[in-house]
Amino acid sequence: MREPREYDDIPGTYILDGQHSRKGYHLNMFCMSLNKADNRDAFRADEAKYLEQFPMTAEQSKAILDRDFLGLLRLGGNIYYTFKLAIFDGLSMQHAGAAMSGNGMSFEEFRDMMLAGGRSIENNRSKTNEVQEYPKWPK
Amino acid sequence: MAKIIGGIGTAHVPAIGAAVDHGKQGEDYWKDFFAGIEPCKEWIKQNKPDVCFIVYNDHASSFSLENISTFTIGVADEFEPADEGYGPRKVPSVQGHSEFAWHIAESLILSEFDLTISNKMDVDHGLTVPLSIAYDQPDEWPCKVIPFAVNVIQYPPPTANRCYQLGKALRKAIDSFGEDITVAVFGTGGMSHQLQGERAGLINKEFDIDFLNSLVSDPAELAKQPHTHFIREAGSEGIEMIMWLIMRGAMDDQVEEKYRFYHVPVSNTGYGLTILENK
Numbered sequence: 001m002r003e004p005r006e007y008d009d010i011p012g013t014y015i016l017d018g019q020h021s022r023k024g025y026h027l028n029m030f031c032m033s034l035n036k037a038d039n040r041d042a043f044r045a046d047e048a049k050y051l052e053q054f055p056m057t058a059e060q061s062k063a064i065l066d067r068d069f070l071g072l073l074r075l076g077g078n079i080y081y082t083f084k085l086a087i088f089d090g091l092s093m094q095h096a097g098a099a100m101s102g103n104g105m106s107f108e109e110f111r112d113m114m115l116a117g118g119r120s121i122e123n124n125r126s127k128t129n130e131v132q133e134y135p136k137w138p139k
Numbered sequence: 140m141a142k143i144i145g146g147i148g149t150a151h152v153p154a155i156g157a158a159v160d161h162g163k164q165g166e167d168y169w170k171d172f173f174a175g176i177e178p179c180k181e182w183i184k185q186n187k188p189d190v191c192f193i194v195y196n197d198h199a200s201s202f203s204l205e206n207i208s209t210f211t212i213g214v215a216d217e218f219e220p221a222d223e224g225y226g227p228r229k230v231p232s233v234q235g236h237s238e239f240a241w242h243i244a245e246s247l248i249l250s251e252f253d254l255t256i257s258n259k260m261d262v263d264h265g266l267t268v269p270l271s272i273a274y275d276q277p278d279e280w281p282c283k284v285i286p287f288a289v290n291v292i293q294y295p296p297p298t299a300n301r302c303y304q305l306g307k308a309l310r311k312a313i314d315s316f317g318e319d320i321t322v323a324v325f326g327t328g329g330m331s332h333q334l335q336g337e338r339a340g341l342i343n344k345e346f347d348i349d350f351l352n353s354l355v356s357d358p359a360e361l362a363k364q365p366h367t368h369f370i371r372e373a374g375s376e377g378i379e380m381i382m383w384l385i386m387r388g389a390m391d392d393q394v395e396e397k398y399r400f401y402h403v404p405v406s407n408t409g410y411g412l413t414i415l416e417n418k
Contacts, residue, residue: 006367012337013375017294025204032203035222070336079335079376080199080292087224093154093407097339110340114404118342119333125371 011127012102014073024076030054030064031081034088043088069099141239141316144186144323146386146394146415147179148354149272151195151327153264154406156228159271172410175400176272182397182414183273188323190236190283191273192243192309194385195265195327196291198223207293208255210305212247213262213286214240221261230267230276236283239316243285246312252305262286269327272412282323291328291379295366299381303362306388313389326386328379330401331372332408341374342409347401350380351413355396358387391417 002019014020021028030051033039043050051061063071064085072082079096086096098110105113113119155172158164164173200221202208215235220227244256266286274280290296297305306324313322330350333341350373353361362384369378387394400412 006365007370010338010367010371010375012339013333013370014336015294015370015375016292021204021293028199028204032199034224035200037222037226040224073336078199078292081204083334084199084224093334097334097407100336100339102337113340114342114407117344117403118331118407118409119338119340121341121343121346121372124338124341 009126009128011124014078016078020076020078022076024078026054026056027060027064027072027075027077028081030056031077031084034084040088067099069096070102073100141190141313141318141320141322143310143313143389144188144321144416145182145397146324146326146390147269147273148326148383148386148411148413148415149179149269150329150405150408150410150412151265151268152405152408152410153223153268156230156264156268156271159276160229172402172405175402176412178398178400179273179412179414180275183323186321186323188282189320190239190285190322191270191325192285192287192313192322193266193269193325193327194287194289194382195269195325196379196382197288198263198265199292200263201260202288204293207290208288209290209297210252211255211257211260211288212240212244213257213260213288214244215258215260218260218262218284218286220267221263223263227261228264228267230271231279233262233266233270233280233284233286236285239283239318239320240285242316243309243312246315247305247308250308250311252308260286260288265327269325287385289382289385291381296378296381298366299364299369299384300362302381302384303358303388306385306390309385310389324386324389326383328382329373329377330380330409330411331374331377333374334376334407336375338374340407342403343372343374343377344401344403344409346372346377347409347411351399351401351411354383354387354413355394355415358384387415390415393418
């Protein structure tokens with residue numbers, strides 16, 4: 001385990017730092033493999049069999065098969081990689097965003113939130129709510 | 140000698156490329172956006188840069204976790220659009236300027252910015268969307284392009300200050316190239332957005348506007364901000380905004396903002412565009 005860091009306090013955010021990257025390396029490299037059309041075909045033909053070539057944990061493989069987008073982040077995934085799986089499924093970033101919101105938000109609700117200006121920063125800065133004052137750029 | 144004629148800051152949201160590629164510019168969702176970026180196309184038409192130096196990030200397209208480079212300059216003669224999972228964008232291949240790129244690579248390394256040099260890499264939406272914003276849909280891109288990729292995925296990315304200082308060294312490299320050509324520098328990415336986790340969808344307009352203001356008037360202060368400030372306020376993917384500071388560092392200390400456009404939302408992102416010229 002690494003030392004506590006300032007960004008640990010940011011809610012709902014999974015930073016791909018060194019330890020996260022170690023944990024998710026094979027998971028992320030599986031996602032990366034979907035950049036190649038031949039690999040997409042092979043994965044489509046037999047998802048579980050395709051995953052066998054990547055030395056992941058059973059939990060990671062299950063999260064891929066279940067399309068558990070939030071779980072993938074917690075297991076070492078990074079969104080730029082895990083989004084390859086959403087692309088594979090023909091889903092947009094807003095589908096993935098809704099799935100990761102973790103509160104049962106639908107795609108339509110997520111889309112409408114974005115049209116209304118996005119998720120507010122208010123009450124989303126800090127898990128402990130200690131950093132709520134927006135520090136202006138010093139003038 | 141080579142001369143820098145402008146700096147352009149723009150987000151590089153992939154949905155913009157998809158809207159161009161599929162002819163959606165007139166749809167309700169997009170029409171205000173495309174009207175808002177029209178002055179960028181006008182600026183490009185009037186100023187016709189010979190070379191666009193485009194600072195962008197690869198999104199697990201050409202680079203993976205196998206090898207992680209903080210700064211990568213593309214020195215090849217040609218770069219192909221990358222397959223990001225849906226097949227490559229149907230846009231022209233990108234013509235490099237190998238001689239100039241090598242000059243910049245050598246100059247930057249001797250200025251103590253230790254780059255990775257790439258003779259072979261594909262370029263993803265991070266680079267081709269800014270080209271679409273500037274040039275729309277030509278049969279060939281009417282400029283040469285030097286791709287400059289920055290790691291903003293694996294923490295820690297370079298600091299904002301490192302990017303700003305690199306921009307200053309880039310200016311020296313551009314100014315010392317012997318060919319009489321004009322150069323536009325693009326800083327791309329951002330603005331506020333978070334694609335991941337329970338906080339996905341975050342947009343912070345107030346932060347973005349302050350960033351655009353400070354980029355003109357006080358970039359040195361922006362350069363002092365730590366990573367966590369960007370991540371907390373602008374979202375985990377909002378950290379991409381550090382790349383605009385490379386562009387800003389390459390400009391004079393005093394710049395004039397010729398145009399600005401801000402629009403929410405573009406997909407999951409706060410979109411910003413700025414065009415800067417030296418005073």
